[in-house]
Amino acid sequence: MDKMPGWADAVLVPLISLVLAAILSALVILGIGEDPIAAVKLMVSGALGSTYGWGYTLYYATNFMFTGLGFAVAFRAAMFNIGGEGQAMLGGLGVAIVCLVIPWPHWTLALLGAMAAGMLFGALWAAIPAYLQAKHGSHIVITTIMFNLIGAAVLNYMLVNVMRPKGSMDPATRRFDETTNLPTFQDMFSTADAVVFRGAPANVTFFIAILACVLVWLLIWRTRLGYEIRAFGHSETGALYAGISPFKIIMIAMLISGGLSGLMAINNVMGEAERLVLNATEGAGFIGIAVALMGRNHPFGVFVAAILFGFLYQGGAELALWTNIPRELIVVIQALVILFTGALDNMVRMPLERIFLRLRKGAS
Numbered sequence: 001m002d003k004m005p006g007w008a009d010a011v012l013v014p015l016i017s018l019v020l021a022a023i024l025s026a027l028v029i030l031g032i033g034e035d036p037i038a039a040v041k042l043m044v045s046g047a048l049g050s051t052y053g054w055g056y057t058l059y060y061a062t063n064f065m066f067t068g069l070g071f072a073v074a075f076r077a078a079m080f081n082i083g084g085e086g087q088a089m090l091g092g093l094g095v096a097i098v099c100l101v102i103p104w105p106h107w108t109l110a111l112l113g114a115m116a117a118g119m120l121f122g123a124l125w126a127a128i129p130a131y132l133q134a135k136h137g138s139h140i141v142i143t144t145i146m147f148n149l150i151g152a153a154v155l156n157y158m159l160v161n162v163m164r165p166k167g168s169m170d171p172a173t174r175r176f177d178e179t180t181n182l183p184t185f186q187d188m189f190s191t192a193d194a195v196v197f198r199g200a201p202a203n204v205t206f207f208i209a210i211l212a213c214v215l216v217w218l219l220i221w222r223t224r225l226g227y228e229i230r231a232f233g234h235s236e237t238g239a240l241y242a243g244i245s246p247f248k249i250i251m252i253a254m255l256i257s258g259g260l261s262g263l264m265a266i267n268n269v270m271g272e273a274e275r276l277v278l279n280a281t282e283g284a285g286f287i288g289i290a291v292a293l294m295g296r297n298h299p300f301g302v303f304v305a306a307i308l309f310g311f312l313y314q315g316g317a318e319l320a321l322w323t324n325i326p327r328e329l330i331v332v333i334q335a336l337v338i339l340f341t342g343a344l345d346n347m348v349r350m351p352l353e354r355i356f357l358r359l360r361k362g363a364s
Contacts, residue, residue: 004356009349010301014294014341016348018308021340025333034325046318047311053318055185055200061310062202062267063281065209067288068306069216070122070260072297074140076220077253078233083129083144084261085285086151087122091262092269093155094121096163096276099176110180114266115208122262123255125151130254134247140254148285159278172277182271205267209306212260213299219256220299229253261285287338294341305341312337 026036047057067084074081094117104110129143159171168174183204185197220226232239232249240246268280291309295301316330340348 003353008352008356010296010298013345013348013352014296014301014305016352017294017340017345018337020348021333021336024340025336028329028332028336029325032325032329034323039319039323039325042318042322043311043315046322047315051185051189051196052198052200053314055197055202056314056317057307057310058185058206059200059202059267059272059310060284060313061306062206062209063264063284064287064291064306064309065213065302066264066267067261067285068291068295068302069212069288069299070257071288071292072295072299072302073216073220073229073260074253074257075292075297076226076233077229077249078236079133079140079250079253079257081126081144081254081257082141082289083126083147083151083258083285084288085281085283086144086148087125087258087261088264088281088285089148089151089155090125091118091122092265092276092280093158094118094262095265095269096173096176099180099270100163100173104177104179107180107182111182111204111266111270114180114270115263118262118265119259120262122265123259125262126254126258127251130251134250156278159276163276170277173275175275176270180270181274182266184271201272203267203271205271208263208266210303212263213303216260217299225252261288290338290342293345294337309334309337 026040029036029039045053047053067088070084070087071081095114098113098117099110102110102113104113125147126144129138129140129147132138132143133140156171159173163173164171165174185200185202185206186195188204189196190198218226220229228239228244229249229252231242232244232246232253236246239249264281264284268282268284269276273280287309291305292302294308295303295305312334316327316334319325320327320330
């Protein structure tokens with residue numbers, strides 16, 4: 001019997017963790033002489049008070065959905081894939097190559113080609129650590145961390161020595177052709193009478209991220225492969241006894257995980273920058289880990305947590321712009337949310353489990 005109801009694990013534990021993080025963040029803001037209530041109001045108005053703010057919030061959330069889903073799939077197979085950052089970088093390289101080399105006649109075809117390239121490059125980058133674990137027992141955490149650094153070095157070399165236009169000092173590719181430019185929310189939702197989402201980078205990729213959430217849910221909970229992934233994640237010995245190949249599950253789960261992280265590049269490389277630049281991922285691969293853990297590695301939870309972290313990113317940028325709160329403190333606040341919803345999860349979970357056990361005994 002579960003120690004507490006499923007709804008409490010999915011909703012109550014993250015909510016209490018979030019409240020604790022908010023209280024501690026407020027104390028930190030008070031400690032530097034700022035008003036935490038005014039800070040929260042500014043964050044809310046900056047991230048949610050206008051279509052411009054929403055556009056940035058949803059843009060960041062889109063990145064976090066892809067990397068969060070990627071981590072969640074691997075986690076279901078009992079693998080802690082910390083390589084989402086590197087896989088997203090290599091996915092960006094694939095997207096850039098496809099957009100630069102092929103003369104696409106329309107953005108829809110370019111989008112399909114870029115999605116395939118981003119997923120392929122991300123999956124191939126994840127395949128190497130996966131093979132090392134499946135065949136040689138190498139620890140997936142160590143190898144994926146290393147491959148983040150190697151991926152950054154590969155991307156740096158390609159941008160500086162191979163893909164940079166002649167005469168340019170900027171380590172970036174040229175801009176993609178206009179036929180590859182994705183429709184932004186401003187293009188999609190503005191009317192002759194009103195322009196909305198003006199200048200915001202949110203684009204059609206947001207809806208692809210939502211579709212990815214649905215497809216991952218179908219895969220994990222409605223297919224035989226998903227059952228095998230979950231069974232392997234619960235017990236490798238039991239899965240092996242049932243005839244499930246560990247090599248197959250490790251490889252497939254990591255390929256899907258890397259492909260989802262690589263898919264993020266259609267948002268930030270193709271949709272926002274419209275070229276490949278250094279540090280295009282901006283840490284989204286690591287934030288995806290927190291998003292997945294806070295969302296309990298469930299696609300719906302990942303969606304909600306990604307929106308929250310999108311709010312924190314955009315709201316934090318507004319705080320740094322309009323108040324004396326330094327940008328570094330915004331990072332501290334974000335880190336506190338990650339700390340309470342991830343690393344200190346048991347600090348909230350264990351007391352709640354005891355409370356529900358007492359209530360259950362009292363009812364019986």
